[in-house]
Amino acid sequence: MLNISGLKEGIVLDHIEAGRSLDIYYHLGLDKLECQVAIIKNARSNKMGRKDIIKIEGGLNTIDLKVLGYIDHNITVNIIRDNKIIEKKRLELPERITNVIHCKNPRCITSIEQGLPHIFYLSDRDTETYRCLYCDEQYGKTQK
Amino acid sequence: MKSIRHLLNPLDLSVEETDALLDLASDIEHNLPKYAHVCDGKKLATCFYEPSTRTRLSFESAMLNLGGSVLGFSSADSSSAAKGESVADTIRVISCYADICAMRHPKEGAPRVAAEFSSIPVINAGDGGHQHPTQTLTDLLTIRSLKGRLDNLTIGFCGDLKFGRTVHSLIHAMVRYPNIRFVLISPPELKIPEYLRDDVLRANHIEFKEVGNLDEALPELDILYMTRVQRERFFNEEDYIRLKDCYILDCKKMKLAKPDMFILHPLPRVNEISVEVDEDPRAAYFKQAQYGVYVRMALIMMLLEVEKPC
Numbered sequence: 001m002l003n004i005s006g007l008k009e010g011i012v013l014d015h016i017e018a019g020r021s022l023d024i025y026y027h028l029g030l031d032k033l034e035c036q037v038a039i040i041k042n043a044r045s046n047k048m049g050r051k052d053i054i055k056i057e058g059g060l061n062t063i064d065l066k067v068l069g070y071i072d073h074n075i076t077v078n079i080i081r082d083n084k085i086i087e088k089k090r091l092e093l094p095e096r097i098t099n100v101i102h103c104k105n106p107r108c109i110t111s112i113e114q115g116l117p118h119i120f121y122l123s124d125r126d127t128e129t130y131r132c133l134y135c136d137e138q139y140g141k142t143q144k
Numbered sequence: 145m146k147s148i149r150h151l152l153n154p155l156d157l158s159v160e161e162t163d164a165l166l167d168l169a170s171d172i173e174h175n176l177p178k179y180a181h182v183c184d185g186k187k188l189a190t191c192f193y194e195p196s197t198r199t200r201l202s203f204e205s206a207m208l209n210l211g212g213s214v215l216g217f218s219s220a221d222s223s224s225a226a227k228g229e230s231v232a233d234t235i236r237v238i239s240c241y242a243d244i245c246a247m248r249h250p251k252e253g254a255p256r257v258a259a260e261f262s263s264i265p266v267i268n269a270g271d272g273g274h275q276h277p278t279q280t281l282t283d284l285l286t287i288r289s290l291k292g293r294l295d296n297l298t299i300g301f302c303g304d305l306k307f308g309r310t311v312h313s314l315i316h317a318m319v320r321y322p323n324i325r326f327v328l329i330s331p332p333e334l335k336i337p338e339y340l341r342d343d344v345l346r347a348n349h350i351e352f353k354e355v356g357n358l359d360e361a362l363p364e365l366d367i368l369y370m371t372r373v374q375r376e377r378f379f380n381e382e383d384y385i386r387l388k389d390c391y392i393l394d395c396k397k398m399k400l401a402k403p404d405m406f407i408l409h410p411l412p413r414v415n416e417i418s419v420e421v422d423e424d425p426r427a428a429y430f431k432q433a434q435y436g437v438y439v440r441m442a443l444i445m446m447l448l449e450v451e452k453p454c
Contacts, residue, residue: 107272109251113230116257123343131339134253135274138339 007080010035011063013054014076018042021052024071027100028063030056066094070101070130093128096121101130101139108135149447150259150266154280154317161446162284162317168452169285169435169442176209179441182450183212189242190216191234191258192269193225193249198411198433199269199278203246206440210450215242220250232261239263244448246278247271265447273307278443279410280313282436287367289435290406290428295321300361302329302391303371303416305336310410311371312340319348326352327361331390333383334373358391362400368393370409370416370429394418401426408432 016024021039024030030037035057045051056062068075069091077089102118103110110116110132120130120139130139150156157165172179188207192200195218204214225234231249235258238245246267247255252274259266270276288294299318301311305328315336318324326345328336335354345352355361362368373388375381392415393407409417409429421427445452 105252107250107252107274109231109249109253109257109271112251113232113257115230123339132253134256135272136252136339 006083007055007057008083009059010055010057010080012076012078012080012085013056013063013068014051014078015045015048016052016054016075017072018048018050018052020072021054024052024054024068024075027067027071030054030063033058033062035062065089065091066097067100069094070097093122093125096133097130103132103135103137105132105135105137108132108137110134148263148265150255150262150268151277151443151447152256152259152266152268153275154277154313155320156277159320162281165281165439165442165446166285166288168445169281169438170289171452172438172441173289173435178453179210179445181211182445182453183207183210183448186210186212186244186448186450187242188212188214188216188444189238189245190214190218190269191238191245191247192216192218193220193247193254195219196248196270198436199248200246202433202436203267203269203278203440205437206444209437210441210444212243212444216246231257234258235262235266244444267443267447270309273309274312276309276313276410278436278440279310280317281439281443282432283310283314283369283408283410284317285435285439286408286428286432287406290431291366291404294318296323297321297366298325298327298364299367299369300327300329300365301336301369301371302358302361302393304334304373304387305330305371306334307374308371311336311369314369315340316344319344319350324350326350327365328352328354329356329358329361329391330354331356331387333387334390358393359397359400362397362405363402365401365405368401368405368407370407370413372409372412372414372416389415391416392418393421395420395424398424398426 038055040053042050043053073091073093078085079087098117098119119133123129123131190200190203207214231254239262244265246269247258248269249271252272254271255268268277305311375384406426406428
């Protein structure tokens with residue numbers, strides 16, 4: 001059994017699909033933070049079999065919940081204060097995401113104008129499909 | 145601040161707005177002199193980053209018919225894009241020179257970028273293989289004028305349905321009318337994109353079928369919309385050569401069609417409609433080009449909020 005010290009104040013991202021924690025670490029820009037971050041891979045889970053967990057020291061403003069919602073809206077976000085869970089945040093698929101995924105359509109205007117943001121809108125909630133705001137190129141969640 | 149209206153996608157206009165626009169275009173067709181000065185003093189900028197004779201001239205003709213004037217460029221080489229200027233910067237400058245802008249660009253979404261930064265209405269005059277809303281309005285006006293309705297129709301699209309933006313835009317627009325069926329005639333490589341099939345046709349429960357044989361499809365059609373296989377949309381020349389002459393409509397094939405079926409084509413045509421078909425009264429593609437001017441006149445008036453003359 002691996003022991004990771006408790007968190008006095010911060011965020012615990014729980015129920016991350018096993019093996020995805022490093023992706024999330026970089027997507028959320030956690031590598032750029034000065035605070036302590038613990039990544040736990042392949043933790044045992046009754047619900048999932050195996051799961052990843054990320055513990056982040058600090059306030060909720062350290063992470064972008066929209067990005068997290070896009071990556072996996074089934075992740076549990078626990079807010080910790082004084083070593084206790086004081087709130088569980090519910091994630092949703094965001095209507096719009098900016099600069100999280102990039103349009104790969106060579107005919108899209110974003111392919112030649114480097115300064116443009118890569119904006120995707122949610123076109124189908126059931127299939128979790130996003131499309132480029134400019135060219136409508138489709139990005140299913142399996143392509144992220 | 146007053147919001148500016150743009151036309152980037154045919155669906156930017158509701159069905160009611162589209163019908164009102166087509167009504168205005170029909171009135172323009174029958175009373176052209178009445179509209180000769182409604183845009184006096186107004187300027188249209190035609191920003192065409194790729195060659196297009198008829199769309200550009202159609203816009204220019206429309207504005208001149210309304211009493212306005214035109215300025216612009218007809219290729220990226222003759223604009224500051226050749227120096228690396230962004231679409232955003234170009235439109236901010238053009239906004240200082242003109243009252244309305246029609247933009248064609250080889251890259252998809254460029255007119256949307258322009259609209260985000262523009263202080264004048266932007267009309268998408270074609271962006272890559274994506275959308276071509278004024279061609280759609282032209283097609284709607286042509287169909288409504290010739291058939292007397294925009295509902296209860298079986299429409300065949302033939303040729304390049306993958307890159308043919310006119311096809312994509314017209315499908316988007318027609319699914320909003322009741323009892324529309326589509327017959328999609330193309331080689332397997334040039335079928336409609338998946339998003340149209342799933343998000344537009346299936347999502348709206350539209351009856352459609354995808355076939356490879358034009359002869360078999362012809363007898364059931366009310367409208368046949370022919371398209372050119374466009375060389376500029378292919379990265380591979382071999383694919384273009386293999387597919388360019390996959391469908392050729394001639395008088396022999398036209399015998400299979402209904403007597404009141406009309407042929408539309410966004411033009412220019414290459415080989416896909418034999419010139420002998422031009423004499424057939426069902427050939428409506430040159431009339432369609434004329435309707436294009438009327439509908440662009442109506443659109444310019446609508447976006448500039450010009451009142452209809454008495």
